[in-house]
Amino acid sequence: MKTGLNRALPLAMGAALAFNAPAQAADLEFYFPVGVNAPAVATIEQLTNAWAAQNPQHTVKAVYAGNYEETTTKALTAAQAGDPPQVAVLLAIDIFTLIEEDVILPISDIATSDADKAWIDSFYDGFMVDTQFDGKTYSIPFQRSTPVFYYNKDAWRAAGLDPEVTPATWDEMVEMGKKLTIKDDNGNVTQWGTRIPNLGLAGAWLFGGLVKSKGDGLSTDTGTEARFDTEAAKASLEFMLRLAEEEVMAPGGITWGDTPKAFLEGQAASIWTSTGNLAFINENAEFDWGVGFLPGGDGPGAPVGGGNFYIFKDITDEERDAALDFVRFMTTPENQAIWSMATGYVAPSQAAWETPEMQAYAERLPQALVALDQMPHAYREFATFQRARVTQFLVDAIEGVITGQADPAAALAEAQEKADDILGEYR
Numbered sequence: 001m002k003t004g005l006n007r008a009l010p011l012a013m014g015a016a017l018a019f020n021a022p023a024q025a026a027d028l029e030f031y032f033p034v035g036v037n038a039p040a041v042a043t044i045e046q047l048t049n050a051w052a053a054q055n056p057q058h059t060v061k062a063v064y065a066g067n068y069e070e071t072t073t074k075a076l077t078a079a080q081a082g083d084p085p086q087v088a089v090l091l092a093i094d095i096f097t098l099i100e101e102d103v104i105l106p107i108s109d110i111a112t113s114d115a116d117k118a119w120i121d122s123f124y125d126g127f128m129v130d131t132q133f134d135g136k137t138y139s140i141p142f143q144r145s146t147p148v149f150y151y152n153k154d155a156w157r158a159a160g161l162d163p164e165v166t167p168a169t170w171d172e173m174v175e176m177g178k179k180l181t182i183k184d185d186n187g188n189v190t191q192w193g194t195r196i197p198n199l200g201l202a203g204a205w206l207f208g209g210l211v212k213s214k215g216d217g218l219s220t221d222t223g224t225e226a227r228f229d230t231e232a233a234k235a236s237l238e239f240m241l242r243l244a245e246e247e248v249m250a251p252g253g254i255t256w257g258d259t260p261k262a263f264l265e266g267q268a269a270s271i272w273t274s275t276g277n278l279a280f281i282n283e284n285a286e287f288d289w290g291v292g293f294l295p296g297g298d299g300p301g302a303p304v305g306g307g308n309f310y311i312f313k314d315i316t317d318e319e320r321d322a323a324l325d326f327v328r329f330m331t332t333p334e335n336q337a338i339w340s341m342a343t344g345y346v347a348p349s350q351a352a353w354e355t356p357e358m359q360a361y362a363e364r365l366p367q368a369l370v371a372l373d374q375m376p377h378a379y380r381e382f383a384t385f386q387r388a389r390v391t392q393f394l395v396d397a398i399e400g401v402i403t404g405q406a407d408p409a410a411a412l413a414e415a416q417e418k419a420d421d422i423l424g425e426y427r
Contacts, residue, residue, distance in 0.1 A: 026322035028060040031088035033071035033307060035276065040143075043342040051329045058322050068307065069201065069388075072097070075312075079103040084312035087323040092130040092308045093383035095138055096223040100385055104310045106136040110324055119328060127348045129221065130380045131308060139308035140327055141348035143339065145274045146302040146371050146378045147206055149295065150281060153288040155180055155191065155269035166270075166292030170213075170239050173295040177248030180269040193248040195259055195268035198240060198402050202256035204394050205303055206272055208382055209294050210236035213301025218382040218394070224426040226382075226390055228397065229416035235297060237401050237408035244402075252403055274305065275371040278344025282365060291367040293374050300377035306345060337361070346371045384419075385426050393418045 030048065034040045041064050048062040065071035068091045075088045076097075084103060098104045111120060120137055127141040153163035159179040167173040177193025184190050197203050208218050216232035219225060227233070244251035256273075263271045264284050272294060281289065293300050309327045311320065329335065336352035339345060341361050347353055353362070353372070362369050384390050393415040400406035406414075 024318040024321070025057045026059075026086075026316070026318040028058060028087060028319060028322055028326060029085040030060055030062045030326070031065045031071055031075050031085045031090075032062060033065060033068045033089060035068050035274070035307075039279070039342055043339060047330055047335055047338065051326055054329070055322070055325070060326065076101060076103065079312055079314070082314065084314055086315050086319045087309060087311050087326055089142055089307040090139075090310055092127075092139065092141070092144070092304075092306060093381045093387060095130060095133060096383060096385045097387055098310060099133060099138065103313055104138055105313055105320070106138050107140060107309075107311060107324070107327075108137040110311070110320060111328075116328075119331075122349045122351055124348055124350070124375065126304060126375050126378055127346075130304070130383060133223070139310045140331055142307060142309050142331060142336075143276065143343070143345045144304065144306040144308075144348045145276045145345050146304055146374055147209060147272050147274055147294060148302075148371050148374065149270060149272060149292040150263060150277075151270040151290055151292065152263070152266070153290050155266075155287075159269075163288070163290070166290070167295040168293070168300075169295055170242075170297050174242065174246055174248055177243070177270075178246060181247050189247070189250070191266060192250055192268045194243065194270045194272070195249060195254055195262055196240070196243070196272045197254050197256040197259050198398060199253045199255055200395060201391060203254075203398055204391055205305055205381055207233075207236060207240075207394070207398055208303035208379070209272075209301050210239060210297065211301070212303065212377075212379045213294070213296030214298055217379050219380075219384050221380070223384050224423050226384055226394075226416065226419035226423060228394055228419060229412045232297075233412050234408050237398065237412065239297065240398075240402060241408070253399065275344045275346055275368075276306070278365075278368060279342060280344070282344075282367070289367075291370040293370065293377070296377075300374065302374050302378040303381045304375075304378045305381050340368070344368065346375070384423055386422050390419045390422055 032044055044062055048060055052060050065074045072090050072094050075085055078084050123141050127144050131137050131139045149166055156163040167176050180193035182191040211218055211232045214232035214235055216230050218227055243249035259271050259273050260277050262268050294302050311323045333351035333355050336347040337355045337358040340347040397411035397415040400411045401408050
């Protein structure tokens with residue numbers, strides 16, 4: 001994959017020449033997060049350096065600012081102090097918070113040429129849903145993902161299962177998972193059938209996929225309504241408990257960060273995690289592995305996640321123009337391909353998938369196509385005004401149930417009541 005990255009870079013630099021770089025000099029600061037096990041920092045630096053080489057009148061400083069939450073906090077703190085980064089990759093679902101704080105520019109207000117409009121229109125609709133508010137486009141898709149079902153084909157064979165077939169439903173997941181859970185002579189589990197992170201924000205993200213597969217969502221497109229106390233959410237929490245009760249998955253809390261490692265070390269025959277971990281697993285797995293859709297309750301379902309490019313307010317006209325040119329460069333089809341191949345994130349436009357590099361990559365690693373095929377069954381991640389506070393109510397409900405401190409109906413009803421208290425003023 002590193003070879004493909006280096007080979008594609010000159011192409012990407014040339015492709016960006018379709019846009020006219022601003023002539024006036026500007027100094028840019030670019031905040032970005034890392035939320036997966038992938039060479040993200042090195043790839044961002046390569047792409048950033050390529051833009052800088054093409055635009056020697058400007059400078060750009062790429063600042064790794066931590067995970068998504070840390071990056072948003074740092075960007076908001078800097079903006080509130082009057083010294084914002086000119087551009088940042090932040091969670092797509094932070095759109096409502098960033099608008100309420102009045103720190104970002106609508107990109108559609110500054111990207112107004114015919115070429116700009118064609119560029120904005122080039123991204124998949126599924127990734128554009130959470131870029132828009134009140135008729136304007138505020139961000140541009142970049143490191144976008146859905147979770148997928150990673151599985152150990154060797155473990156499948158050892159359990160007498162067809163290594164080309166993954167569970168399509170929750171019932172099938174339980175049935176197959178029982179065959180995949182292995183115990184030693186003392187009754188201790190040495191391999192679990194599956195592993196689904198259920199703690200923190202990552203747990204809430206994956207929970208959204210369970211709810212989507214039951215035909216519902218955790219929030220509406222307005223940002224003013226949370227949907228926690230629903231039959232779909234109750235069924236999803238009950239399914240999480242069922243996995244532990246039937247010894248398909250370890251009981252209690254399961255962390256996001258340790259999950260790919262647990263899979264690689266054989267502690268779990270399958271896992272739910274981001275496509276952004278695809279490159280890491282591909283480079284480190286010492287067994288035959290595959291990828292499938294997330295098993296669903298009433299059908300396929302997955303949340304869309306990841307980060308978008310935002311341009312901040314309170315910057316000079318020269319900085320704004322340079323920031324827009326930088327975002328256009330980073331999201332050319334060729335650079336989307338470089339980023340996707342290096343990390344596993346889903347390239348967010350059809351044009352990226354049609355580049356020769358991505359076509360060769362997909363042929364070499366067909367697992368990368370599963371997330372793209374799953375996109376028609378994916379829905380936006382939970383997003384509302386006051387997102388951090390409201391999401392925490394959902395996190396608390398999930399964690400209370402999986403640790404045995406609450407039952408699903410009561411926990412979700414309490415979370416709903418707290419969310420309504422906050423969001424009522426926005427309706």
